[in-house]
Amino acid sequence: MFVTEQIRENVQQTDMDRRQQKTRTAIYDALTKLLIKRRFEDITVQEIIDEANIGRSTFYSHFETKDQLLEEMCNEMFSHVFSDSLMPEGSHDFSGNHADIRTLLEHILWHISDHKDNISSIMNGESEKIFTRYFSEYLEKAFGKIIEHLDMNVPLEFKKQFVIGSFINTVKWWISTGLKQEPGEIINEYLTCLLGGKAG
Amino acid sequence: MFVTEQIRENVQQTDMDRRQQKTRTAIYDALTKLLIKRRFEDITVQEIIDEANIGRSTFYSHFETKDQLLEEMCNEMFSHVFSDSLMPEGSHDFSGNHADIRTLLEHILWHISDHKDNISSIMNGESEKIFTRYFSEYLEKAFGKIIEHLDMNVPLEFKKQFVIGSFINTVKWWISTGLKQEPGEIINEYLTCLLGGKAG
DNA sequence: TACTTTCTGAACACTGTGTTCGGTAAAATG
DNA sequence: CATTTTACCGAACACAGTGTTCAGAAAGTA
Secondary structure (H helix, E strand, C coil): CCHHHHHHHHHCCCCCCHHHHHHHHHHHHHHHHHHHHCCHHHCCHHHHHHHHCCCHHHHHHHCCCHHHHHHHHHHHHHHHHCCHHHCCHHHHCCCCCHHHHHHHHHHHHHHHHHCHHHHHHHCCCCHHHHHHHHHHHHHHHHHHHHHHHCCCCCCHHHHHHHHHHHHHHHHHHHHHCCCCCCHHHHHHHHHHHHHCCCCC | CCHHHHHHHHHCCCCCCHHHHHHHHHHHHHHHHHHHHCCHHHCCHHHHHHHHCCCHHHHHHHCCCHHHHHHHHHHHHHHHHCCHHHCCHHHHCCCCCHHHHHHHHHHHHHHHHHCHHHHHHHCCCCHHHHHHHHHHHHHHHHHHHHHHHCCCCCCHHHHHHHHHHHHHHHHHHHHHCCCCCCHHHHHHHHHHHHHCCCCC
């Protein structure tokens, strides 16, 4: 089970005072809105407070620092994007079935595509690293075993690094150029490059 | 040999006051030293000033901001690491000669290896992006045409993204794990993954 | 209603940035 | 060597942003 799973529950407690929920949502929305216009590093706490229309001390009673806010917001979002729902129990064993892998990878991209606006605005700056961390962790869990079975004549650690790294890289590139291609197209091209046109 | 020593020649114009040269070197050396202990974002201008043993206003007469200092320092360093000396005129035409490519890529890694200490300490934080930018630009120039001739059945832009991205990725991984392998080893593994064991 | 929790916002201490300026030291010039 | 030019020094300053505190107001809960 993912670390991220536990985090989500912390953030959205059902037994939360309505005021707290309102505040928290207002802060997330405010930051999300501000991130469209400028980088996280250039946004001040005061701006978030003004945009969210809350008191200064209220902000600091919810988040220790601005960075913690980003961290939690990203946790929230990426844990959703890379949730276990993408990875149903039954499909953990791919046993070299490339069709299934293709479907699953494509599914991930569709998920990302659904969060296009949020992810895109977050992808400039510090938050890119959080994205990479989550994505990497997720892929390692989901595909670690399949990667082991791929026969490339290189050490395992290198293979993992290469396969996962190049995939994340491709996805970042896809996002940064505005998600112009269809998910299926990207996955096909990725697998073509990775497997050199070899059949499954 | 320390990077800063090599930089000195490039940075210091011959018509520069000796005092200016001394100051500039002191600042570079100070930052280089501080970067070993902590991330650039956590280093204050005052610390750099103290370490360099110069006056506050002197620092600001040399650099407008702390970020500009980093930018210039990285420019200096990476432009040296990825200098044209790596890319002699005669070798611009690879015409599918994989042996030459192999040699050249290996050469790049040796160069990086020579600057191990400086690069490693810089690779945490903001400066990683500068590294990536430089590296990407350089590789595009040096290998753009060869990549075009690689026959992978994907659009050119995707191919470039994949080949260059996965190489930079691999190098970053190599650096972050402490340059444990020999350059030749890394290049072999990279090319194995990229070309799928196809012969040149 | 009575009680509890959260929100509010002004005031405050603190850290770090970048500027200013009169005085000092060093280098270049002739 | 004397003169002029240039760079360095560093204290003082203005400023921006962070994070805390606290007493009173407002909203939720039972």
